[in-house]
Amino acid sequence: MQLFTVVVLTIVAVGGGSAQLIKRVYRPEDRFVAYKRRAVQFLKRDGELRILACIHGEDHVNAVLTLLEIARPSTVAPISIHAIHLKPLAGRSASLLLPYTRHSTPYDAPSSSDTDHIFNAFFQAEQQHHSSGFSILPYVCISPYATMHEDICTLALDKKVFLIIVPFHKQLNIDGSFSSPIPAIQAVNSSVLRFSPCSVAVLVNHGLVKENIMTFHSGAHPSPAVYFFGGPDDREALALGLRMAEDPSVGLTVVRFRHPEASLDGTEERLDERMLEEVRMRGDGGSRVVYREEMVRDGEGIVGVIKEVSGRFSLLLVGRGDRKEMSLMCGLSTWSEYPELGIVGDMLASTDFGGRVSTLVVQQQRWVAGNGLPENMSMVGKHVVLLEEDEDGDD
Incomplete structure (x- = not known):
């Protein structure tokens, strides 16, 4: 009996220790790490x-297509658009990820x-713009929702994608209110943001439809705006x-928010200035x-500017950014x-x-610490930054 007890305790001890060791050594998210830059900022013009x-459902299609046309x-x-229709699978069955094959009937025929x-x-959309570099x-x-992000990240890694677009988990109703949130989609988005091998953008649709923004033949002009506070996500x-x-x-329109007493001496600030200089040069070129700067001291000042100018634009772009420590965000993070x-x-x-303007919240590609980086790149926090121009720009 004593021998049996010793054996059981030994098995438990070894098994418990092994489990902890496996958790420390095996990191499944490492398989999503890209060893190349996969961010729009580093893509050649x-x-x-x-x-x-x-795409989770038909409600997401119009906003995504309109956004791509603005691009x-x-x-x-x-x-090139790798469009993926995400369908939930109940139970423990294996996931299925495969290319979609068009039916033998014409693509515009009714389908069930x-x-x-x-x-x-x-x-x-591809046929309409087949001569303008647009492919689907x-x-x-x-x-299952619990592992859906793995299929998304795997496809993004395999296809060397630079940007993943995911829909916000709340939809805009006809009356202007938001529908009930879908926690499962929110969880998928959060996991994609955490493990993505490239940049990610969350599309918050406040009525982003082609008829309200522009058409290629109507003469109307899309007017996106970037709210810039600084950091890798804003640069993306x-x-x-x-x-x-x-x-x-x-x-x-690029609206830069600055605190009157802000320092420009840090690494991030120098990178911001380097990129904003291009914006100023384009503006000077007619x-x-x-480009405009807004001096604000706190969150109240930010809200005032955004409320004043947002309605003039068809789309807002802003970095996701971790801004809790920024003095400008005082009063907003709560x-x-x-x-x-x-x-x-x-x-x-x-x-x-x-706000009634659709928003694209952007997160630049993050790098898992410990992986080797090219010689012309370095780490700033969790982000990869370019130290000098790379003639490659891709692979």
Whole structure:
């Protein structure tokens, strides 16, 4: 009996110790780490922008397609869209991720499948802009919500995607109110933000539809704006905005928020200034890029400026950013409800704030600590930064 007790205790001790050791050594998220830069900021101006657009239902299609049209694909700067329809799978069955195959019937024929409806819209957009560098690569993912982010991150890594677009977990109703949140989609978005091998953008749709913004033949001009506070995520949002402004019909406004006593001596501040200098140069050159600075001391000042100017734009871009320590954010972080949007993105998404402009909250590619970096790159916090120009720009 004593021998049996000793054996059992030994098994328990060894098993418990092994479990803790495995947890420390095995990190499944490491398989999503990209060893190349996968951020819009580091993409050459004429490089192909590869985007993974996540679609949970037909309600998400119009806003995503409109956003992609604002991004302005062209033969000089093409955009390839890896569109993925995410369908929940109950139980413990294995996930399924596969390319979508168009039916033998014409793509615009009526279909009984929601997946067919979704991709019919993408195929129509591809045909409409087939000569302007716009291509669609459709996929279907059938997976439990708990592991759905793994399929998204795996596809993004395999296809060398630069930006993943995920829809906010609350939809805008016809009456202007938001529908009930879907916690499962919120959890998927949070996991994608945590493990993504590239940059991520959360699209908060406040009525982003083509008819309200522009058409290619109507003469109307999309007018995105970037709210810039500083840091890697804001630089990524700005890079995306500048990419949109490559088309002369797009008017971009960059609003930089600064504290009157802010220092520009830190590494992040120097990187910000380097990128903003390009914005100023474009503005001086008579392009449709407008740069303005707003001196504010606290959250109240930020709210005042945003309320005043937001209604003039068709789309707002802002970095997700961890801004809790910024003196400018005093009074705002207390009311943050959705951490996946960051402090400013959360405010812009709130119906209480009164905003009715769709918002794209951007997070630049993060790097898992401990992995080797190219010689011309370095770590600043959790982010990779470029120390000098790389002629490659991609692979």
